[in-house]
Amino acid sequence: MKFEHRDFGKHVGALPLTTLIDVVFLLLIFFLVTMRFASPEGRLGSGLQVERQSAAQGTALERQVVWIVPGEGAEGAVFRVGTSELGSAAALEARLRLLERDRGVFVRPHPDVPVGAIAAAWQACADAGFTDRWYVPMKAGGGG
Amino acid sequence: MKLLRSPARRRTRIMGFDMTPMIDVVLQLIIFFMYTTQFSQVVRSEVELPLETGEEEAVEQTDEIIIDVRADSTYLVAGVETSLDDVIAMVRAEVEASVDEPVRVLVRADKTAPARPLNELAERLALAGVKSWRLGTERPRGAPEAEGTP
16 A cells, blocks of 8 residues: 655645736726826915995995906906906906005906906915905996 | 766756745735825816915815805705705805804816806805805916915
8 A cells, every 4th residue: 555645745825826916916907097196276265245245344445356357368357456457367466466455355256257267366366465355246237 | 087067968047036025016006006096086076176376275174065166057065966055055054053163165166167156156155154265276287385385
């Protein structure tokens, strides 16, 4: 009788590496494909008011108002400050720098202007150094 | 006499490729990607934000009400289309519940959307007792750090 001595010592714990590597690579590809790089976001803050609230605050201080109305400007709108009509956010910022920052500024967008123009005006106010900014919606038909 | 082996009889050894460090590196990469994938962005709806630097870096605020305004003037809260009345009801409930802290509202409006829905939202929010709000923007790549950045 021949008893075969099978030596299992050499094969204990042997893992099929090929399959493991395949699974690992599949997981890697999955995460590479599904990962989305989030775009960095910023924030622009302002106070909120409605027309009757801003009127009720009294006219002792002359309000500095940026009207945003439909037009052929760079942002799809035209910015009006006093008698000046400005076609770009850069021009608006330059104009705002001539105003008194302590009095704050009201941003009044027409309902038909794009949000991009509002954001551009908002940013221009922030860049010009205005910390007191107010968003006051404008009714269609108004325009400063 | 010890004869030198002729080159023809030398055994060529095939270098084995050690897989263990490679698997370690691949697993490390997987762990890295698992941690860096921003799952929180999944609940943010896809709106094309205006391209502006903003005055502060976006910091995740858990108590902030986020309202998305799409290009077709619809409102979304947590990815769900919601009417303006429901949005305001939600905000009003928050205003009534927050006695000491002001309610934070963040509006992420599509840059191509008209101002009309934003104006209506602003008016209703002001009447609901919200004193201030913020507009979400997309910071251009390579923009300098905003002043409020920690």
